[in-house]
Amino acid sequence: MTKSLAQLYPILFGGDYNPEQWPESTWEQDMTMLTKAGINSATINVFSWALLEPKENTYDFSMLDKIVNMLSEHHFKIVMATSTAALPAWMVKAYPDVTRVDTHGIRQGFGKRHNACPNSPNFQRLAKGLVTAIANRYGDNPAIVCWHISNEYGGQCYCENCAAAFRLWLKQRYTTIDALNTAWNSNFWSHTFHDFEEIVPPDQHTDEFETGGAVLGGESLDYRRFQSDSLLANFKLEKDLIRTVDPDTPITTNFMGTQKDLDYFKWAKALDVISWDNYPSFDTPASFTAMSHDLMYGLKQQPFMLMEQTPGSQNWQPYNSLKEPGELRMLSFQAMAHGANTVQFFQLRQSRNGCEEFHSAVISHVNSTETRIFKETAQIGADLKLLPADLLTSQKQSEVAIIFDWESYWGVDFSVGPNVRLNYVDQVHAYYQYFYQHNIAVDLISTDADLSSYKLVVAPLMFILKTGFADKVTDYVNQGGTFVTNAMSATVDEEDNVLLGGYLTALHDVLGLWVEEWDSLPPVNNCRIQFDNQTTAKADMLCDIIHLETATTIAAYHTDKFYNEYPAITANHYGQGRAFFAGTYLDQAGMAAFGQQLITAAGLTHPDDQNDGVELTSRYSNDYRYDFLINTTGQAKSYHYDPATTTAHELLTDQLIQTGDYQLAPYAVKIIRA
Amino acid sequence: MTKSLAQLYPILFGGDYNPEQWPESTWEQDMTMLTKAGINSATINVFSWALLEPKENTYDFSMLDKIVNMLSEHHFKIVMATSTAALPAWMVKAYPDVTRVDTHGIRQGFGKRHNACPNSPNFQRLAKGLVTAIANRYGDNPAIVCWHISNEYGGQCYCENCAAAFRLWLKQRYTTIDALNTAWNSNFWSHTFHDFEEIVPPDQHTDEFETGGAVLGGESLDYRRFQSDSLLANFKLEKDLIRTVDPDTPITTNFMGTQKDLDYFKWAKALDVISWDNYPSFDTPASFTAMSHDLMYGLKQQPFMLMEQTPGSQNWQPYNSLKEPGELRMLSFQAMAHGANTVQFFQLRQSRNGCEEFHSAVISHVNSTETRIFKETAQIGADLKLLPADLLTSQKQSEVAIIFDWESYWGVDFSVGPNVRLNYVDQVHAYYQYFYQHNIAVDLISTDADLSSYKLVVAPLMFILKTGFADKVTDYVNQGGTFVTNAMSATVDEEDNVLLGGYLTALHDVLGLWVEEWDSLPPVNNCRIQFDNQTTAKADMLCDIIHLETATTIAAYHTDKFYNEYPAITANHYGQGRAFFAGTYLDQAGMAAFGQQLITAAGLTHPDDQNDGVELTSRYSNDYRYDFLINTTGQAKSYHYDPATTTAHELLTDQLIQTGDYQLAPYAVKIIRA
Amino acid sequence: MTKSLAQLYPILFGGDYNPEQWPESTWEQDMTMLTKAGINSATINVFSWALLEPKENTYDFSMLDKIVNMLSEHHFKIVMATSTAALPAWMVKAYPDVTRVDTHGIRQGFGKRHNACPNSPNFQRLAKGLVTAIANRYGDNPAIVCWHISNEYGGQCYCENCAAAFRLWLKQRYTTIDALNTAWNSNFWSHTFHDFEEIVPPDQHTDEFETGGAVLGGESLDYRRFQSDSLLANFKLEKDLIRTVDPDTPITTNFMGTQKDLDYFKWAKALDVISWDNYPSFDTPASFTAMSHDLMYGLKQQPFMLMEQTPGSQNWQPYNSLKEPGELRMLSFQAMAHGANTVQFFQLRQSRNGCEEFHSAVISHVNSTETRIFKETAQIGADLKLLPADLLTSQKQSEVAIIFDWESYWGVDFSVGPNVRLNYVDQVHAYYQYFYQHNIAVDLISTDADLSSYKLVVAPLMFILKTGFADKVTDYVNQGGTFVTNAMSATVDEEDNVLLGGYLTALHDVLGLWVEEWDSLPPVNNCRIQFDNQTTAKADMLCDIIHLETATTIAAYHTDKFYNEYPAITANHYGQGRAFFAGTYLDQAGMAAFGQQLITAAGLTHPDDQNDGVELTSRYSNDYRYDFLINTTGQAKSYHYDPATTTAHELLTDQLIQTGDYQLAPYAVKIIRA
Numbered sequence A, B, C: 001m002t003k004s005l006a007q008l009y010p011i012l013f014g015g016d017y018n019p020e021q022w023p024e025s026t027w028e029q030d031m032t033m034l035t036k037a038g039i040n041s042a043t044i045n046v047f048s049w050a051l052l053e054p055k056e057n058t059y060d061f062s063m064l065d066k067i068v069n070m071l072s073e074h075h076f077k078i079v080m081a082t083s084t085a086a087l088p089a090w091m092v093k094a095y096p097d098v099t100r101v102d103t104h105g106i107r108q109g110f111g112k113r114h115n116a117c118p119n120s121p122n123f124q125r126l127a128k129g130l131v132t133a134i135a136n137r138y139g140d141n142p143a144i145v146c147w148h149i150s151n152e153y154g155g156q157c158y159c160e161n162c163a164a165a166f167r168l169w170l171k172q173r174y175t176t177i178d179a180l181n182t183a184w185n186s187n188f189w190s191h192t193f194h195d196f197e198e199i200v201p202p203d204q205h206t207d208e209f210e211t212g213g214a215v216l217g218g219e220s221l222d223y224r225r226f227q228s229d230s231l232l233a234n235f236k237l238e239k240d241l242i243r244t245v246d247p248d249t250p251i252t253t254n255f256m257g258t259q260k261d262l263d264y265f266k267w268a269k270a271l272d273v274i275s276w277d278n279y280p281s282f283d284t285p286a287s288f289t290a291m292s293h294d295l296m297y298g299l300k301q302q303p304f305m306l307m308e309q310t311p312g313s314q315n316w317q318p319y320n321s322l323k324e325p326g327e328l329r330m331l332s333f334q335a336m337a338h339g340a341n342t343v344q345f346f347q348l349r350q351s352r353n354g355c356e357e358f359h360s361a362v363i364s365h366v367n368s369t370e371t372r373i374f375k376e377t378a379q380i381g382a383d384l385k386l387l388p389a390d391l392l393t394s395q396k397q398s399e400v401a402i403i404f405d406w407e408s409y410w411g412v413d414f415s416v417g418p419n420v421r422l423n424y425v426d427q428v429h430a431y432y433q434y435f436y437q438h439n440i441a442v443d444l445i446s447t448d449a450d451l452s453s454y455k456l457v458v459a460p461l462m463f464i465l466k467t468g469f470a471d472k473v474t475d476y477v478n479q480g481g482t483f484v485t486n487a488m489s490a491t492v493d494e495e496d497n498v499l500l501g502g503y504l505t506a507l508h509d510v511l512g513l514w515v516e517e518w519d520s521l522p523p524v525n526n527c528r529i530q531f532d533n534q535t536t537a538k539a540d541m542l543c544d545i546i547h548l549e550t551a552t553t554i555a556a557y558h559t560d561k562f563y564n565e566y567p568a569i570t571a572n573h574y575g576q577g578r579a580f581f582a583g584t585y586l587d588q589a590g591m592a593a594f595g596q597q598l599i600t601a602a603g604l605t606h607p608d609d610q611n612d613g614v615e616l617t618s619r620y621s622n623d624y625r626y627d628f629l630i631n632t633t634g635q636a637k638s639y640h641y642d643p644a645t646t647t648a649h650e651l652l653t654d655q656l657i658q659t660g661d662y663q664l665a666p667y668a669v670k671i672i673r674a
Helices: A024-036 A062-073 A089-094 A121-138 A160-174 A177-184 A217-245 A264-268 A286-300 A327-337 A372-385 A389-393 A406-414 A424-437 A469-478 A505-511 A588-602 B024-036 B062-073 B089-094 B121-138 B160-174 B177-184 B217-245 B264-268 B286-300 B327-337 B372-385 B389-393 B406-414 B424-437 B469-478 B505-511 B588-602 C024-036 C062-073 C089-094 C121-138 C160-174 C177-184 C217-245 C264-268 C286-300 C327-337 C372-385 C389-393 C406-414 C424-437 C469-478 C505-511 C588-602
Strands: A012-015 A041-044 A077-081 A144-148 A275-277 A305-308 A342-345 A400-403 A442-445 A456-459 A482-486 A513-520 A528-531 A536-548 A552-558 A567-574 A577-582 A584-586 A614-620 A625-631 A637-641 A660-664 A669-673 B012-015 B041-044 B077-081 B144-148 B275-277 B305-308 B342-345 B400-403 B442-445 B456-459 B482-486 B513-520 B528-531 B536-548 B552-558 B567-574 B577-582 B584-586 B614-620 B625-631 B637-641 B660-664 B669-673 C012-015 C041-044 C077-081 C144-148 C275-277 C305-308 C342-345 C400-403 C442-445 C456-459 C482-486 C513-520 C528-531 C536-548 C552-558 C567-574 C577-582 C584-586 C614-620 C625-631 C637-641 C660-664 C669-673
Touching (some): A012 A077, A041 A062, A062 A077, A121 A217, A160 A177, A177 A217, A217 A264, A217 A406, A286 A424, A286 A442, A286 A614, A305 A327, A327 A614, A327 A625, A327 A669, A342 A372, A406 A424, A424 A442, A424 A588, A469 A505, A482 A505, A505 A513, A505 A567, A505 A577, A528 A588, A536 A552, A536 A567, A536 A588, A552 A588, A584 A588, A625 A637, B012 B372, B024 B062, B062 B077, B121 B217, B160 B177, B177 B217, B217 B264, B264 B406, B286 B424, B286 B442, B327 B342, B342 B372, B424 B442, B424 B584, B424 B588, B456 B469, B469 B482, B482 B505, B505 B513, B513 B567, B513 C372, B528 B567, B536 B552, B552 B588, B577 B584, B584 B588, B614 B637, B625 B637, B625 B660, C012 C077, C024 C062, C041 C062, C062 C077, C121 C217, C217 C406, C264 C406, C286 C424, C286 C442, C286 C614, C327 C625, C327 C669, C342 C372, C400 C424, C406 C424, C424 C584, C456 C588, C469 C505, C469 C567, C482 C588, C505 C513, C505 C567, C536 C552, C536 C588, C552 C588, C567 C588, C614 C637, C625 C637
Parallel strands (some): A012 A342, A041 A077, A077 A144, A305 A342, A400 A442, A482 A577, B012 B041, B077 B144, B275 B305, B305 B342, B456 B482, B482 B577, C012 C041, C012 C342, C041 C077, C077 C144, C275 C305, C400 C442, C400 C456, C456 C482, C482 C577
Antiparallel strands (some): A528 A552, A637 A660, B614 B625, B625 B669, B637 B660, C528 C552, C625 C669, C637 C660
């Protein structure tokens, strides 16, 4: 049993720290400054392979020893990374197969990072050597509170080693080539395979299109699964080596929210704790950040580490706005509200050179504790000390679940048509945002999750219907649940084979309808939907032509095409529950009208009116409820808050809180224990 | 002598059918359903090479035999394809040279389709083997009414085999390297060749620019000719093999309208019958579809097969709008109006998987005869039975011809400058559209065509002046014809050498002018033209500076530049005829003003006023005129129709037709035999 | 000592001439026509390697001899090129390493031009052979007045030969690998190098990003320096060969204004005389053309050759507007006003074929002396004869200098962040344009230049602070100079290492401030600046957060963010001088308000009000001032001109000039000797 995040107290407050990029003479000053900000931990050794192993099988831990010793002496907890996320130059020179081959068939050279071929035997052997040496040297170091394997896994490789490994992976999945041909429907375009050896990775110079679609959806889905699995095997290889010498320190790797490449639900099972890097851009809505946190929480339905965030500006986005005063603090507590049990930064000292030199840090290029960012960081450090250990044991409670499914995400992207503007994550967010705006807690769950505890389950654009899911939904609704899905959901099986008999055929009974065809709209069009109460909204991208059976219409198309007045959104009673279906994609006006009906139908408790930027999110421990009241905006806001108890207490200001209208300064945060 | 399309009766009504992608247990149901819709034929075996030849030189016709037998038993006529349009995976593995090398010099791997290198000896040998086996097995099958070789030929390869074949092709064309150097003007940029062996294919990693231009226009034009010829040789190789065993069944391959890669006029000579695939997108004007049909008709000035169209939505366009009720029927009869003698679909049963799964079909994913698309298809099937065999013998009659020249199309694209917005097909369409909007029939003809039967001949953006063409035009006008051309026409010879002495020098006498230089306009500008009657219109992209000799001005520039009031459009009397020249490109307002003068000058008969979406197109048999009166729009229209006879008869409703105002429902079609 | 441009009289009036692309029978006519236009020189042999060396080590000068003889006989001066700018096909076939490898790692094939690998031993050996032969043959030819080596050097190669040469270059620069690691801060992302042999060229398939940024700024800057040096070595190799046989004829290569690839200040030292090619596009402001001339002048602070300009339209730009009547003459004299001592064209006869066929020439496709372009050229020829030899000895005098620094140009591009819209040249132009619009002469200078002669020195976006520069500026201001810089200047050292202690720390004293952080603005924002006089203007891209020490605010931010009313533009007294700092990028309104204060502060003499398109630019000989009064627009303008002497004389019209309001026709030019 590994240690849990709840046992980490004082709350981990730190971030990436790369003293090897600086003269040793500067290190002591760092310790002094960071301590002044309340920083109590450091993530180290993320990209030091070339330093640690200057030539093959020769290790040099002298600098890392110094860093570990210094941090220990200054009572910093250590998040120890394994340094396998960037390859040394000598390795690429000696073993060219350690880098990836890109989608055009071109082998990459030395450079950048995150580009090791996961199936390169040389990479695997050399990574094993390094991690064994690190684990042996530091495995029993009491300062290490977490292991951080590699960094931000992602991407694909299309080399010969991957091709060979893919064939083995396919043999395990399908056993026979006939089974594979059937699954992939590979008689299409003369793709019939007579031997596993004939199969090559689908990329842009073979079987995928420049625009992202795939000739055989099943093949490309399998390759994506295989590449996600291959990187996961890299992770597990390292984890197992560490676990051999360190039985109980949590092991993680840092995730990236809604990234596409990896099936994080599958990965989550292999991680002891989830950690992730939160990099909103200047135009990211607060609801999207909240959704990303909820997704990371949802991977294990457990608190997570906020492994990285920038204290000021990013640099790799097109326009890297700074964070306004209070914004970093707001974002840090928003993360905690949604389940973060740590507050960490990339990074503690700003790079002096290299492509991240304009990515801000706690200690900026000014090299002073008098900067705005430093002082704001120190404020958060002080705030965190006011929060009790009990908070770290608290969890989320949600009546609403939204399904997030990486395979559907991939499937929509590999699909050729029906509309180039279709984007999986946008559709998940469209539904999430509605609940967020009403301060209704939402769990992001996988298709494997138990639905029974939720009053409302939404499956937006769930393109792939996995085996057993239709039965699960049917049972769920039959027993009183409320289910919502929309256009193009449940269209294909796990190998991209369309389910015949009218779209959504597998949910035919529970939805009370079937879909015959759809229209795909260009961006400029005059198609609208109209609800019973005469509210109208935009119909976007697709319009399903729905045949009602037991379902009824709650909104109809308003268009100059033949499907004018045809059903656009429907509701159906099934067993003890109800099921809703949106045959088109909705703008915020449409979501508002639809969402109100969902709240009523599911009998959701305590929804706010439109929250106008003030988020109220709760965590629950065995003894307390912690309400995070957060002004996510740069404008002053008023909010009527009712703690529903007379003993509510704001933790950062140590004040009693009663029901009333609260004035919230820009980015203000209240953490109320009730 | 091969059989003609006119002998095909009942009218071929069918489409692509790929039962090998489905369990055999489903086939009988297909037969029942398709028969119910009046489908009487199927195009099969388009992409089955990997099934037919599971390993080299081992053929397995068991499934194809079953398909052929089933179709025969159910009285379906067969369009038999040769399956060479997609390569088996084993072949690419065994012989990597069978795939193409792209414009960056990268050899493609296994995948997609339409990507065999035309000059690969391995591909040629293996294709020969397959087609020989197919021809031997099915060559005398009476159900086969047409052979369909490969599929949608196109694209280029830049491999070593192509390079070697190109050198041979050049030796045949030029005999000596000096002649080649002269033709290509290759002393430019040190391109002088001393041996044919020095020549490499011009691509983006050699002699062509990313933006599409070419260093040596002649070289790139020749490579385009060579690649078109290479694919044509592939076609002929297969055709000859079939012809050996089947003396009289028509052999075709499916064309793609105004595609750029192949010189269809050259190809047409090798085809027994033209067939093509019509895929308008949501914003394709009816005039463009009509023009494409007329171009396909014009390739042989004979009726053609409408080999593919989708009964509902496409999937590979950005926005794949569905066809509204009646729209498919309208498009099918519009095709017939312009010369189609068949109505065929891609496809009869919708793909279950693969990149075409969201391309609609007669039997959709609903798998029912109750779908809108199925019922609309069945309606067309019923309609077709009402049309007489005599219709298939009918032909077009046009007073107007527009020249379509693939070499000019290429030449404009290879030209560096003068304006990036210049688009060959758009310019052809600009003129076509004017006549279409006045229901004036137009033939699309090649530069080789006899002009003498036309009252008016238009050569839009005919960049390349072919040998003999100037004389032909001069004779034509001298003898009373009316000729129209415009800016950048007749600028270069067949190897891209500019004709000196003022642009259009070769047409100097007939046009009565010469052009000294031109201005190239950015998209935002205030340049206009003004006609004698004060009508103004936009001048677009280029403004020729015209020197009048015998010509007169019919529109002048209106601009703040020095050429204000200079001639923009001119007319010239020459011999018994007239020649017009537009020194700029025209919008619809400009075409309207110019076109009215052309109609008058050429004395065209029966032009309509602006047709407002109601097309009237005629075909003529020995005994009858068939008028197709078509509302191409989704709005109800009124049209005054005069059959010019008292015995006119609407074939689909079996009603007598008299002169009068007819109300036409959206997409309504009347076929009147007069 | 080589001959100077001032000794060239009559003024060189000519251009590129490629008779080898034409039948010899046409050459005599060219001579007649060109002579008629006053053309007195020709640039020849630019792209004839394949003709001159038909196979390796076999030279054939027969055609070049004829060309040289003909030109000599007709009294044309010759600019003799060396023909190494385009490779013969046989060479690429025999030695594939002579072409470059692109940024994706793909070796280019035969074609195009300007694509020899500078470090290919084969290319170097073969170029040496050719140039030796040319020098030996023509080295003492009295008609040759200038040698023109290669053509428009630029671009990069990433091949193995370049990699090896780069390692040598780095060993010379850094001596030890440790020094290199320190300079590049290469512990970042595991980039530590243990041996020079581990280093590979940074390109998109190694260490640079598709979007242009670099992982290690120092590495990419060094590679850019190395490639610039490599091409310069190619130049020097050829120059030295020529100099062996020809002791005094000036040797040049044609530059391209503000191009990015080469550090022209470094190159300029190796050239005897600067020459350049001026190709404004339809929307290039007159100020940008003027700046480009001033930059080319500034390379050696000496007059230059206007080696190429098109007499009419370009062809390789998206929209190739023609030059209006008088515009070519205006541009030719604008060039002279800014230091050109020649007027040359690309080209004398328009290409008949190839990718430059629509690039206009003195003799156009009309092949006539009656064309507008020919006659306008002849007018310039006649005008030039009216200008005295003394003019060629005249030089510029400027009170204002703007620093142009190729390394900062590269550095901004290699930087990842902070704002994708940031463009080095645009920022230089923003400041230049202000002075231009007030007819204030500006020198473009390098960071090495002596500043002491200027009243005002501006360093826009001078990202890299070179060793010694801060001291030089400090001395300059201390002694009374006025210095201006702006956001992101002086941010890093020559290896991209950020200078710590607050941005602009090295200029802290002289500017009287330090910068803590910045905001990066998206294109749509409401951030403004407001000057003391209430004038407002846009704040663009970056907003520095400035801490004033001794500086004062002259404009403050006006924004809804926290830095509202914070200083945006500042002024500081330091020693005898002043230093200004703009913390954001300015639009023309902002420059107008800021510039007015700079003029006053620096006490600039004779500034005009906003010049409204009428440029007044002066050159100074020992005896005279030459005022070029130029209407750069297509509209008539009025201008009040005061020659400040009673003996002023307009040279083209031979008229006395007195103080007064002059009406200037569109593109009118007056050259007044005062």
